[in-house]
Amino acid sequence: xxxxxxxxxxxxxxxxxxxxxxxxxxxxxxxxxxxxxxxxxxxxxxxxxxxxxxxxxxxxxxxxxxxxxxxxxxxxxxxxxxxxxxxxxxxxxxxxxxxxxxxxxxxxxxxxxxxxxxxxxxxxxxxxxxxxxxxxxxxxxxxxx
Amino acid sequence: xxxxxxxxxxxxxxxxxxxxxxxxxxxxxxxxxxxxxxxxxxxxxxxxxxxxxxxxxxxxxxxxxxxxxxxxxxxxxxxxxxxxxxxxxxxxxxxxxxxxxxxxxxxxxxxxxxxxxxxxxxxxxxxxxxxxxxxxxxxxxxxxx
Numbered sequence: 001x002x003x004x005x006x007x008x009x010x011x012x013x014x015x016x017x018x019x020x021x022x023x024x025x026x027x028x029x030x031x032x033x034x035x036x037x038x039x040x041x042x043x044x045x046x047x048x049x050x051x052x053x054x055x056x057x058x059x060x061x062x063x064x065x066x067x068x069x070x071x072x073x074x075x076x077x078x079x080x081x082x083x084x085x086x087x088x089x090x091x092x093x094x095x096x097x098x099x100x101x102x103x104x105x106x107x108x109x110x111x112x113x114x115x116x117x118x119x120x121x122x123x124x125x126x127x128x129x130x131x132x133x134x135x136x137x138x139x140x141x142x143x144x145x
Numbered sequence: 146x147x148x149x150x151x152x153x154x155x156x157x158x159x160x161x162x163x164x165x166x167x168x169x170x171x172x173x174x175x176x177x178x179x180x181x182x183x184x185x186x187x188x189x190x191x192x193x194x195x196x197x198x199x200x201x202x203x204x205x206x207x208x209x210x211x212x213x214x215x216x217x218x219x220x221x222x223x224x225x226x227x228x229x230x231x232x233x234x235x236x237x238x239x240x241x242x243x244x245x246x247x248x249x250x251x252x253x254x255x256x257x258x259x260x261x262x263x264x265x266x267x268x269x270x271x272x273x274x275x276x277x278x279x280x281x282x283x284x285x286x287x288x289x290x
Contacts, residue, residue, distance in 0.1 A: 023198070024197060024258065026191050029188040029189050043174040121266070
């Protein structure tokens with residue numbers, strides 16, 4: 001189980017701003033002017049229980065933009081090409097590491113909840129279409145969660 | 146302090162889907178195909194502490210799409226026209242009343258956190274621009290929070 005850099009998979013990381021106020025924080029997610037031509041077509045939230053894993057999926061068309069405003073989530077990516085076989089790129093997102101992670105299509109990914117309550121937002125380039133998602137078993141890759 | 150219906154202010158309510166899974170729920174927010182021509186330009190999260198109020202604001206250009214995936218938030222709207230003076234329209238959003246509330250420009254609004262942790266998502270038609278936001282004092286309107 002070697003390690004791979006996110007950039008080797010074409011994954012980009014963008015800093016996001018947070019503003020503290022006495023009544024509660026404001027946290028940025030995405031502005032159209034920052035997307036370098038990416039158009040967002042669907043937004044959804046995915047909760048993941050503490051210690052639970054959702055894996056694996058690969059989108060054939062969809063670019064993902066992953067943001068974690070609640071809790072802490074570890075994301076694991078694999079591109080299933082022979083040269084990278086059994087190698088993984090990982091990042092943990094949270095308020096303390098508050099980023100937008102832009103994942104191109106054709107990347108296998110999964111994620112694990114690391115705190116009591118964990119929520120990701122995905123701002124996606126395509127609307128959900130079961131025909132463009134490939135799903136593999138939790139144990140399809142040799143990653144130790 | 147009379148009551149006003151949301152539709153009197155041109156505010157529209159849309160049902161949203163939630164899917165339960167053993168590892169954590171998936172909750173829809175917005176699909177481009179459901180927006181009836183509305184284009185989203187900025188997405189941000191706003192946390193509001195339990196019992197705290199953020200009020201009042203009015204956007205001159207921005208259409209808001211408000212969604213509450215965490216906690217429970219009461220939204221209060223006022224259009225500041227003489228005919229509606231001192232009348233308010235309200236809605237409480239939460240997982241149990243999981244909706245997208247689309248608010249046109251030119252509506253005064255504020256909100257209050259009703260649970261321990263409360264977060265709204267705003268999917269906005271315009272990027273943040275201080276020049277198009279009008280801010281009024283918490284006590285500018287006679288609403289009893």
